[in-house]
Amino acid sequence: MSALLRLENLAVSRNGTPQVHDLDLAIPAGRIDAIVGANGAGKSELLGALMGFDTVISGRILFAGKDISHLKTHQRARLGMGFCPEGRRLFPAMTVAETLATASRGGSQHRRRQQAEILALFPALANRLNAHAWHLSGGEQQMLAIGRALATQPTLLILDEPSLGLAPKVMHEIATGLQQLRDAGTSILIAEQNAHFALSLADHAWLMAAGKLVLNAPADGLIDHPEMKTLMLGG
Amino acid sequence: MIGSETLIAAGGLGAAYALAALGFVLIINAVGAVNFAQGDFVMAGGYVAVVAASWLSQNTDVAVIAPGLVILPLVLLAMAVIGLGFSALAYLPLRRRPPMAVFISTIAIGIMLRQSANAFFGAAPQAGPVMVAPGLAGNNGHQLAMIAAALVVIAALHGLLNGTQFGRHLRASAQDPQMAAAVGIPVTRMILATFALAIALAGLAGLLLSHQYLVQPDDGTTYMLKAYIAVTLGGWGRINGAVAGALAIAVFETVVATLVSQVLAEMLLYVLVLAVLWVRPQGLFGKIEGRRA
Amino acid sequence: MKFSYGLSMTALAMMVFNTSPAASQNYEIPVLVPITGFLSLEGTAQRNGAVMALSEAADGIKVSAQVADTSTSPEVAVNALSRALSDEKPLAVAASMFGTQMLAMMPIAARAGVPLLTVSGTAKLTELGNPFVFRFFPGDRVVKKAQADYAVTVLNAKRPALIYQTTAYGQSGRAVLKDILAAMGAPLVFEEALSPKVKDMVPALSRLKAAGADVILLHLHSGPSALVVRQAKAMGLQQPILGGSALHQPTTAALLQPAELANVCAESAASPISETSAAFKRFTKTYQETFGSAPDAFALGQYDGMSMMLTGLAAGADTATKMRAWLANNRYQGLAMSYVSDGKGNMAHDAVIICYDGQSLVPAISRRYQNVDGKG
Numbered sequence: 086m087s088a089l090l091r092l093e094n095l096a097v098s099r100n101g102t103p104q105v106h107d108l109d110l111a112i113p114a115g116r117i118d119a120i121v122g123a124n125g126a127g128k129s130e131l132l133g134a135l136m137g138f139d140t141v142i143s144g145r146i147l148f149a150g151k152d153i154s155h156l157k158t159h160q161r162a163r164l165g166m167g168f169c170p171e172g173r174r175l176f177p178a179m180t181v182a183e184t185l186a187t188a189s190r191g192g193s194q195h196r197r198r199q200q201a202e203i204l205a206l207f208p209a210l211a212n213r214l215n216a217h218a219w220h221l222s223g224g225e226q227q228m229l230a231i232g233r234a235l236a237t238q239p240t241l242l243i244l245d246e247p248s249l250g251l252a253p254k255v256m257h258e259i260a261t262g263l264q265q266l267r268d269a270g271t272s273i274l275i276a277e278q279n280a281h282f283a284l285s286l287a288d289h290a291w292l293m294a295a296g297k298l299v300l301n302a303p304a305d306g307l308i309d310h311p312e313m314k315t316l317m318l319g320g
Numbered sequence: 321m322i323g324s325e326t327l328i329a330a331g332g333l334g335a336a337y338a339l340a341a342l343g344f345v346l347i348i349n350a351v352g353a354v355n356f357a358q359g360d361f362v363m364a365g366g367y368v369a370v371v372a373a374s375w376l377s378q379n380t381d382v383a384v385i386a387p388g389l390v391i392l393p394l395v396l397l398a399m400a401v402i403g404l405g406f407s408a409l410a411y412l413p414l415r416r417r418p419p420m421a422v423f424i425s426t427i428a429i430g431i432m433l434r435q436s437a438n439a440f441f442g443a444a445p446q447a448g449p450v451m452v453a454p455g456l457a458g459n460n461g462h463q464l465a466m467i468a469a470a471l472v473v474i475a476a477l478h479g480l481l482n483g484t485q486f487g488r489h490l491r492a493s494a495q496d497p498q499m500a501a502a503v504g505i506p507v508t509r510m511i512l513a514t515f516a517l518a519i520a521l522a523g524l525a526g527l528l529l530s531h532q533y534l535v536q537p538d539d540g541t542t543y544m545l546k547a548y549i550a551v552t553l554g555g556w557g558r559i560n561g562a563v564a565g566a567l568a569i570a571v572f573e574t575v576v577a578t579l580v581s582q583v584l585a586e587m588l589l590y591v592l593v594l595a596v597l598w599v600r601p602q603g604l605f606g607k608i609e610g611r612r613a
Numbered sequence: 614m615k616f617s618y619g620l621s622m623t624a625l626a627m628m629v630f631n632t633s634p635a636a637s638q639n640y641e642i643p644v645l646v647p648i649t650g651f652l653s654l655e656g657t658a659q660r661n662g663a664v665m666a667l668s669e670a671a672d673g674i675k676v677s678a679q680v681a682d683t684s685t686s687p688e689v690a691v692n693a694l695s696r697a698l699s700d701e702k703p704l705a706v707a708a709s710m711f712g713t714q715m716l717a718m719m720p721i722a723a724r725a726g727v728p729l730l731t732v733s734g735t736a737k738l739t740e741l742g743n744p745f746v747f748r749f750f751p752g753d754r755v756v757k758k759a760q761a762d763y764a765v766t767v768l769n770a771k772r773p774a775l776i777y778q779t780t781a782y783g784q785s786g787r788a789v790l791k792d793i794l795a796a797m798g799a800p801l802v803f804e805e806a807l808s809p810k811v812k813d814m815v816p817a818l819s820r821l822k823a824a825g826a827d828v829i830l831l832h833l834h835s836g837p838s839a840l841v842v843r844q845a846k847a848m849g850l851q852q853p854i855l856g857g858s859a860l861h862q863p864t865t866a867a868l869l870q871p872a873e874l875a876n877v878c879a880e881s882a883a884s885p886i887s888e889t890s891a892a893f894k895r896f897t898k899t900y901q902e903t904f905g906s907a908p909d910a911f912a913l914g915q916y917d918g919m920s921m922m923l924t925g926l927a928a929g930a931d932t933a934t935k936m937r938a939w940l941a942n943n944r945y946q947g948l949a950m951s952y953v954s955d956g957k958g959n960m961a962h963d964a965v966i967i968c969y970d971g972q973s974l975v976p977a978i979s980r981r982y983q984n985v986d987g988k989g
Contacts, residue, residue, distance in 0.1 A: 136502055158501035168502040174497045179488070187488040188503035196485075237504050325848050329815045443653030445836040454847075461848075462951075465824070532844070532866060533812035534836055536648060542810055548829045577816035582807055583779075 088288060089114040089241055089272050090135075097127070097134040097146035106296045112289075114240070117263065117273040119287035119304065121280045121313075127296040128276035129171055132245045136168050137161055149240065153263070163190075167239030171246045173230040175218035181229055182214040188236035203232040206262050224255030241272045248282045249253040260286045261273070284308055325460070326449045326578050332463035332532070335470030340526040340543055341550035341562035342477065343518035347495040349557050350514040351411060353422035357430030359544025361399070361406075364433055365526025366448055366535030367441060369396050371383035374493030388462075388527060392469060396520045403519025416506065419503050430540060437537035448530020466528045469473035472525060474563065477517075481559075485517045490514055553596055555603030564604055568588070568592070639675040640926070641696035642667060642919070644707040645718075650685030651809045652711050654835045655911050656865050659732060661904045662915035663707040665708045683709045687717035693980035698725045704936050705730055707915060710750070712738065712781040719743045726836040728937040730922060732882075732914040734858065736785045739957040747940050748857075749918035749952060750882050750911065751961040751985070753789040758830075759964035759982040760855060761793040764828050767966075767980065768878075770794075774803035774826030776817055778833050778843060786857065787958050809834055814844040822850060831856040836985060839868040846873045855879065855901050857867035861967050866974045873973025882910040883949035884967045887978050895962050896948055910949065914961065917947030920968035921960075921984055962989030 088111040097105035104127040112118050120128050133139035137158040146154050153161055162168070174312060176184055180249055184219050185203060189196040204211050207228040215222060221229060227247055234242055244263075248256050263286060278285035284290055284304045292300035292312060300312060336569055340362050347355040347488025372391040376384060384390055410425040451465035481487035492500040493510035501507045525543070526535070546569055569589065577585035598601065644663045647656030654980055660680055667676045679697065683690035690709055697706060698721070705728045708718055708879035712735030719738070722729045722745045731738070732750035739746060760854050763768040763804035773794055777783040783806065805817040818841070821829065829845065829852050831838055838859045845854065853876045859865055860879035863886055885908045896916075900908040908916075921943075922936065940960075944953040952960040963983045967976035984989070 120434075138498060158498070159504050159506050160377060162502055162504035168499075170499065170502070174338060174496055174499050176492050176499065178495055179491065183488060186485070187492045227520075325815060326819055329813065438649050438653075443649050443657070444864050445654075445839065447839075458846075463923065493692060529812075532840075532847075534840060537837065538653070573813050574816055577813070578819045581805065582811055582817060 088112055089149060090274070091147040093145045095146065096142040097130045097139050098142050099130045099133065099139050104296050105134070108298055110291065110298065112274060114272045115149060115270065116287045116288040116292065117275065117286060119283035120276045120291045120293050121283050122293035126277060127292045128293055129245055130263065132243055132276050135243060136166065139146045146150050147168055165240035167234035167237050167242045169230045169234045169244040169247060171249065173226050175226060175229055177218055180217055181210055184218070184229060184233050185236050190237065197268050199236050201258045203235055206265065207232060223250050224252065224258070227251060227259060239271065241274060244265065244269055246277060248279045249297070265311060280313060322575055322578060326574050328460045328463045330570045331572040332466040333573060334567040335467045336525040336528040337546050337550060337566035337569055338563045339470055339473065339521045341547045341566045342474065342559065343521035344547040345551055345557060345559055345562045346514050346518040350511050351419060351422055353426070355518070356423060356426040356544060357433060358522055359542065360430040360433040360540030360545050361439060361522035362526040362543040363535060363537065363539045364402065365395055365399050365523025366530035368395050368523060369448040369527040369530045370535060381548060384453040387449035391449065391466060392524070392561065395523050399523025400516040400520040403516040405514055405557060406519055407515035411511065411515065426528035434537050434540055441537065443535040443537055445536045447534055448527060450531045462531060469528065486608045532583060549593055552593060555606030558603065558605045561603050561605035638705050639677060641677055641679050642702055642705060642707065644678045644680045645690060645693045645697060646685050646707065646709050647684055647711055648682040651834060651836065652685070654862065655710050656914040658909050659707065659710055659915045661900065663919050665900060665903060666916045666919035666923065671927060674923065674926060676923065683714055687714050691717050691721060692712035694721050698727065702727060702933050704926065704933055707919060709913060712785065716781065719746055727933045728940055730918040732911045734786070735782050736789060737781065739959050744941065745937060745985065746958040747954070747960055748958055749914040749960050750962050752959050753786050755962055755985040756858060756880045756882070756964045757786055757789040758793055759966060760830065760872045760986050761797060761965045763792055763831060763980060764855050765797045765799050770799050770828035772802040772825055773799055773830055774821045774824060775830045776805050776807060776833060777799050778837065779806045779808045783832055790830065790832065802890070807837060809837060811837065812840060814841045815848065818845055818848055818850060826852060827853055831860065833857060833859060834861055835859040835865045839865050842869055842873055844875055847939045853878070858910060859978065862909040871972055871974055874969035874974070878966055878968040880964055880966055882961055883913050883965060884910060884976060884978060885913050887967055889978055892948060895951065897926050915948050917949055917952060920947060921945040921952060938942035951989065952989060959988065962986055
């Protein structure tokens, strides 16, 4: 399989503490992968390492066949990695329109097209274009965060805990949006505590515990897996 | 007693202080550190103006009728380059350390600027060029030109920050450097550009002040204090706040000082600062920042 | 035998304790003056004058200047003086003209028994009974009297205004001016104190105008003096300006355009660049060539003071104690004027008023005042 994203023997630390150990992962293009696990399993640090926020102790990260382990964050973004962090982290003093424009590359015509595409995906944002981030509802903020990542035209969209704090109806809208994106050709990688949400959305799932991957299978089969059941009951 | 001269003096002073305060705010927003050398860069801009004007008068035969305006773009450019150099010393080596480290290095660089100016130019005050020669636009031509120059630059800055992609990138880098990088913005380069911009603004303030108020190596601390107070009054990190605060200071130094004495006017300004800190610590324009989404 | 033994012992003693300075001793004279800070102009002038005088010492007399910057605060001056006194006791010290610093240095000099030679105008220096201060610049009681006299008798001031500095120098000058003007029947109608850092003079000038003043008197340092002149002219004020010593300095005038200096005069001890005698021309030329700037009265005063000291040294005053006594008891004809102590260390008793004509930056001597306080 020619992997879009391949992790080899990856070990990651945050604030000096190792959180991910000896992790191997390979994800092909064109599908939705979900990494599920309880709080503290190391999911966030793993995604952080992909973007260059967290320190890689050892191992390699290969994106589209290229070793990106030593690239700076903005260089990885330009290679095609889009990121939607835990807690959204929208630019506090920018409006919706400005946020989307900032993330777009290219001239004003291109920016207009980008905005139109993202509004087509998330119509709720259409009449909030001049609102600042902290005026938006939780769901609108999540849509904007995803929209911001999409504005960079990524090949791989990475989301950290997208369902956090969202009402079920909104979660459903977002899930639909993500599936539409996958159908249009964007690969997606999600880290989720909410296994139910993740498994209903993903094509393939990875179970992470204590910094290691313990299971990996197509999402359908995993719902009935005993380990998954433990996770969904306790997590 | 408050004649037109007083009001125009207020406008001229306010214009210069606003430019210095704006540069100060840009750096606070970009790196979270107070640039203690901001006032010393105002002084440096004054000296650049003195040198450029003297070169101009010695090497051109044209009796220049608006020397200050002619050298204005040169001062901006020279100070922008100096600002890049400054960021290479004060910010780049320390960018992974907490903002306090940058703050301290700006103190050190401010002192170096002061001593270099003293060594190079001597400690005697020097006069910078007039913006427009007296006779054009009456006695107050110089101050009116100060106000006009500042308004143009502030408007341009506003346009840059809010209307261009580059400006949006600068703002994003200041608001959340990690996420700005995550959308492909080369954040370190943006911060260097912010320094260049901030120091160019300080230098312009120095040019504007150099004729009426002369330039001396020790002027830096006074201007630094004014920038700090402007930002405290107007709202820490707010651009329009910095301008408002600067105008307030200018009004105290001119209008209020004309009504009461100089010493009392200065005291009243500080009473106002204390009052703002007690009653509305976020400054006139400050918002208690909405929790980030 | 005894007789010749005694003679030879005496001869030996005379040789060993030879008081002639032709013995190859190098006298190091500390020059502690403000080279940085708001008095740098005056301090640099002091330094130049002192250095020039010492370099002109007669053959056989070896003196050298040890220059140190006293900057703006009394602590720095005190440190510099303590350091200078810590090795060998110098013959004399050329000391900062900043009144506040002098007041701090004087007790230390007195304890060490070393005379301070300064050009400070602050009156208080010679009112404290300290016999180690020698002021080679006329004190406030001389120059301010000249300033007040000129204002009233020549400029016909009836409603004079005064802008002065908040420093010791400023306050001392104001006190003297206020008294003299009142005694002459033209009391001040307006006064304003400014800190040396203030740059905006328009508020004070506006209030001065509103008070109906007819002559503007200044008692300010160099930068502020220039700022007042510039901003007063920009405001269109017609009143004549009669400034303090700072306004006679070539470096102050250089900050302004000749047209701005029309109707502007100043008091001073002297104005070397305005004088035409051969001796003055030589002094000015040598100074200009050595230091690249024109000399002012502070440089000249310090030069005369150090020259008087050298004369004393040649006459046998080769210790600090002897120097102090010599300075206190002898008259010296310097370049600017004749110097003699009034018993309190005030050596200079003459003044001049210089005026600018609006065409040139070189002023002319408008009036000479000799022996103003009767002690000269």
